[in-house]
Amino acid sequence: MPVVFRNVEGTPNDDVTTWPYEGLVAVIDRGLVDDWQPIFAEIRRSPWGKVARRVEQYLTYRVPDGAGALFALAIERARTDLDTADRAVVAARVREAVAGSGLTNSEFARLVGTSASRLSTYLSGKVTPSAALLVRIERAATIPRSSDHS
Numbered sequence: 001m002p003v004v005f006r007n008v009e010g011t012p013n014d015d016v017t018t019w020p021y022e023g024l025v026a027v028i029d030r031g032l033v034d035d036w037q038p039i040f041a042e043i044r045r046s047p048w049g050k051v052a053r054r055v056e057q058y059l060t061y062r063v064p065d066g067a068g069a070l071f072a073l074a075i076e077r078a079r080t081d082l083d084t085a086d087r088a089v090v091a092a093r094v095r096e097a098v099a100g101s102g103l104t105n106s107e108f109a110r111l112v113g114t115s116a117s118r119l120s121t122y123l124s125g126k127v128t129p130s131a132a133l134l135v136r137i138e139r140a141a142t143i144p145r146s147s148d149h150s
Contacts, residue, residue: 003031016042016051024054028067040074047078090134091125097141098123111143112136 003012005023012019012027016038019027027035042051052075059068098108098119109119112133121127122137129137 003027003035012038017049019051021054021058024051025058028055028058028062028071036071039071043071043074044078044081047075047082052078087125087128090128091123093134094119094122094129094137097137100141101143108140111140 003026005011005020005026008020008022008026010019010023012023012031012035016024024039027039039051039055042049043055046052055071056075059072062068098105101108101111103111105119105123106116109116112119113136114122114129114133118127122129128134
């Protein structure tokens with residue numbers, strides 16, 4: 001039997017982002033795996049969003065159990081996946097900047113004030129540059145070059 005909200009506006013059929021906090025708690029506590037799917041989908045879509053934050057808040061005082069551990073794991077994985085995707089975007093931007101500059105990796109690294117080995121970690125996505133360095137990297141890609149690259 002599907003879970004129902006009691007004493008609150010809305011129903012589990014509404015968009016999960018519009019559920020009142022008490023409705024979210026009701027689905028976590030009294031729902032089954034099928035009932036949880038909208039919550040998991042929203043956590044994957046927006047790991048730092050309102051629903052993920054509310055679930056996280058509820059888990060701080062809810063009696064620990066398997067369901068709570070499952071929701072905590074869903075949030076952790078969604079945030080890790082988002083971080084991985086964001087790192088890939090930054091690495092692609094760095095690769096695009098270096099390729100567009102027409103310089104070697106060593107020349108480009110010197111131009112932006114880092115080492116060739118550190119630039120390599122940015123290119124691979126193993127490390128992300130600071131916001132200031134990313135701005136310098138993207139700016140360096142648009143600087144007109146003389147033929148001697150000096």
